[in-house]
Amino acid sequence: MSYTALRVTDGDSTTNDPGKKDAQENRSTFEDPAQIKEIKGLGWKDMRGTVAALVLPYISALFIAAAHFSLYQHLDGKRVDLDTSIPQSWLSSLALVLVTSFRVTICFALGVALTQALWQRIRAVPMSIADFDRMHYLRNDLLALAHKNTILLAPVIFTMAVLSWLVSIAIIFPPAAITITNRNFTVDTQQRVPTFDGVPPTDSTYMSAQDGVLYKNWAWHPGGTQPPVLAIAKSTLITGEIFPSNSPCGLNCTFETVFDGPLVNCNRSTYNRTIFAQWPRKEGQLRHIRPPIFTAAWANRSDPLLEDFAINENVPPGWILPRANISAPEKIFQSTCVAKEPSKFCVTPSRIDTFLIRQHKLPWNKTLKYIDPEARNLSLGLKYDTETSELACKPAMGKYTVRTTYSDGQRQLSISVVPSGTLESLWGTDKPKFKTEDYLDKIPANSTYAFQVLNLFALVDGLLSPLIGEYRTRFHVTTLKVPDYNGKKYPPKPITVQSDQRFIFEAAVNTIIADSTFNRARYKFQRADYNTQELVNKIVQDPSDLEHALDLELTEDKLNEALQNITLSVMYALDMWNATTYVRKTTNHNVFTFSSRPRLLIPYGISLLVTLPFLIIGFRSLRLNGMPAVDGGFIQPLVTTAISSRLRDIAVEGSHKPYNAPESLKTARIQYGYLEKHEMSGVRECTGFGLEGEVVSLRAQYITKIGNTSV
Template sequence: MSNLPAHCDPLRSHTSRDASEQSLKSKVKASSGPSQNEPAIICSTWTIGWQTPTLMIACYVLAIVLALVHLILFQFINGRAADGPTPIAPQTYISTASNILANAFGVALRASLGVAFCQYLWHLFRVQTMKVSTIELLFAIRSNPFQIFRMATLRATPTLCALALLMFLSQIATGFPPGAITIEKAPRTSYEMAIVPSFDASFMGNGSGSDANAFSLIKLKLDPTGTGGFESGDFIGGKDTNLINRLARQVLVAGEALTMPSPCGANCSYVVEFEGPYVECTNSSQTAVVVNSDGLQIYTGDWISPASAQLAQSLYNGTYTLAHLNTTTLTPISVNVLKSLPNSTTPTTYVTVQQDNTICSPGRAKYTLNHTYVNNVHSRNVTMEPVDRLIDLALQTHGGIVVVPGFTLNKTFAYGTQPANWSTNALNFYRDNNHMAILDAMMSWLAGSFNASLQYADADSPSTALSNSSYDLAWEESFISFTNGVSMSNGPQGNTVIDSTRFNQVFNQYTNAANPSFNISSDILNDYLLNMTMSIATAYGRWNTSANATVTTLINVYSFSQPLNLLIPYFLTLLLSLPFIILGSIALLNNGVSAMDGSFMQIITTSIGSSVLDKAAAGGCLGGNESMPEELKDLKIRFGEFLGRDDPGGIKRSGFGVEGEVRALQKGAKYGIARWL
């Protein structure tokens, strides 16, 4: 049975054949022509099939899907770790996958455009006559971009030239999407327990006399009677031999705590709470008149230590300590110059001053410190909640002994090594004794006085300045010299460092400190005490504690930082390609049959039949471009139906021919050949 379509197989359509076909059939039967198994008619089928349109549309849809996958991939890995312990994927894998997706997108899109190109090209062959050389250029423009800009191709079909140019440019466009993802440093937050410096005035190790003395900021002197206990200490140790006193001077002059290395990395934060010393101050002001002199004490600081308070109040047995800091500062307001006395030629100068008095009592407060490190630069946020004043450390017991059974070793003059029997009062004493040690160390450097006089406006002649009553109302410090710690001229007395601290407002402005201006406030005092406490915690390292640290680590992450590098190339190529896909689909429908790209059979089946073309092509039968005759190149042909070539049975011939040989194809007509002997 024949496998030809019904309109080409005479055995299937014998009832509809005309008389000439019946005659042909009778001749075939009567002759020794084709066998019964060989069809007498070979003709083409008018069908576009499913492969060509499916390939064109499917490749375009595949390109869209690949672009979306590429976008989703970059969105998915955006902000995720590129290396480290838990990377989302190695950088080499992401780079390879990105290049594969971009190249696959280009291949799919160019495959779709290639099919559309072929359909539209063969549509042009049907509707217009072109030179053979022009047709040759149209077949070559997809592989040679220089042929696109030939005038012959541009005149023949600018649309195909634009399509070919788009196919070349799409290869460049697909190089941009992989660059849309970059590697950047990004913070990652984690939480871990860190050992951080702190302060605990109550900590005494295992509670033995030996540990209690080791963790005390001031030496606990053993009870010389051996009854079991210790003396509170005198708080008058040498300033240059005790670490805590040296720290106090350093903190006062520097205005800040010792540098605290980060215990949790370059970027982290943690919160620590502890009880530390603080002072509660009362202030009073009044106006006074003083005589201007080189020895005028414009600052006076008195630190009444626990031992001094006991001497002053020998019968005091109250709850809280009498230790306190008492300061007085003088600020000039105006000056009056009176005539000299009868036996004197020097006028007397009186200065009206504002006298500020501050009295500060020691106490303890709960500090909450939020430490933050950014690139190892430390900052802190402090909140303070007062707890209570310090207890009376000047005990009225025999010899001022704090009784703690077991504090000494078997009632000998040695520290015990086993936990002692601490009472609540003894524990409170030990705690506040350490707080007082910090207070005493700092306040002792504020004790003393600072001498100055009202500076003259005219430095050439004081007498002239006095007679003119012209003054700059600021104190002037003179040069000083010390002999055995006693000032022999103007300036600081008693080794006070008050003029080199933040209490001296002029010094704090980093200007000439010759004109001091003192301001004593509880805020500055408590800030200094906190700095002092944290410096002790850092320097001694005795009271480390655990804190939940928030650690920020900089890691390499993928960053979809250049989304336009992906969106614009993909969007533009898909958008510009769509009209050509539609144009190729329309051409496919108009042609009625699908054109095959690069098909040898398509070339040979469409290029035979024209005697003019056959003779012209014979001159270049070797096939080389250089051997092609000019007659063939200049020959104008088109694809159509040959005139006067109807075979028996209404079979028509189609192919390339010159004008006058072919006409437009008739869609649905039978094209092929009838065979007989």
């Protein structure tokens, strides 16, 4: 096969504008087939390395993007350093390796495509040496990229170079698609937690069971509440707070315990009484009486039918359990025990099982009457009426359900109580035949209720014993005329009774009721100036101010609320009882969160989609070139510039200053093409760079053999 070389004359390009001139030459080159020299190109087998350089990096970039997405998808929701073998410290480095590999593969593929397109461009249209030289630095030099001739002469090549730069920016975003967040995890497990259990363990002996009894007793005779219980109860009544505790299950957990706990059942009654107060007769002396305004005490019920209560301060509260075999120490109580059967109770003076709270309303600032009951005995008295509100409470029991929640170590309690009976009904149901020699025997299964009653009774006593005592106030008579006793009897005369605020309360006898949470006025502040007439008049006119220090809220609900707090305080403080229950633990962990999938998918997706058309352009340029173009190296510039003597002559002018080439060298227009004859070597047909008009454009012709057919 023979080819005819056709030269492009200088007259074919007459414009001085490089862009227009190249465009005209480009049109003349591709529109007129007669001006194109066809050569036989290399086969696909010879160009497979370049094809692989175009395709494989792109496929690798696709797999890298998919691997990056899969990695983040796998880590999403995983606890750091627990649910995955990838440490948090490695993640940023691993993400950096992936995005850098993606950039390298994409830029490599774009670089190969750009080289093929650049050589196809120089084959098709002449270009100045300066512009052609600049094209080789587009991917590394922003100044070359910003030159005006770059986009005018080769917009496609310019776009490829810009894309290479943009890919480097786009890969900044994918690593930030995953973040480390804090999340709560819950797990249910069984664990031992604090509780209250008044029943001794099943394998306990009578002696070992006594170690955990809160109410001291001797041969089942009440002996009083243990001092630690009383101390805890007093503290709880004053502060209103439950004893602090450490979480048994971590900073955040929830569990529920159910146990039998104490209650009180109360009945309120109101009645009026007339009080006669007597004091010595003396002319001009300030007369005082000290009536009680609050009293509280354990009492016994002397007659169950009449419900007549009497206070007994000498015997501890509680019950005696009658038995068939009575030991010697119990005989002192036997004389008053009227029970005939072991299942019945002893009704004795020691049966102190009811707590009485009485509040008395007194006649403040009223004109009262004095009474001279017997003139000859020279005594005077003051008669007045009072209104008494009495609260009678008996110990009971209920089913406690305590839901405990620890949040960041702070405890929150939710308590509900369902009444289940009275302690009186439970006492005596186990009927133990207790003797001194039985201390080391194991407690029978049906003999544990007595211990339970003692423990529950101790908690009730812990609530009520600190309230035992009284508060009194003072009346003094400001106008009192003593009648002349001549053996005559005078009718009662009216007198005026006032109260001095400085003596509204005498020192309390034992009770801490004024300092407890039942007193709503315990933090109420009053000024200390009592000497002004204005304040005195106010006291006389408005006696309610005199009661500012004792504003009690005593109801069954308030008592049971305080009793619940005492029970839990004893439970936490003594730490004697535990139970196994289900605990829901909430642990706080750092987790990987694939928080922004678009931040990863968009940069990778756009880079891959935009790169694909340019790879197709590079593949097409490779096909048109007929052979792979190589970027860099020394052999290719050497052999492609050796065929033109005119080009060598121009190049010699800049040999002594390669970094400051003469303008004539920069503006010389060259083209890669076919040169008919090389005078020095004698080669008749060769390809390479030559000056404009010296070479003819080349078009590769591919021969594919299918059988005996050539295409």
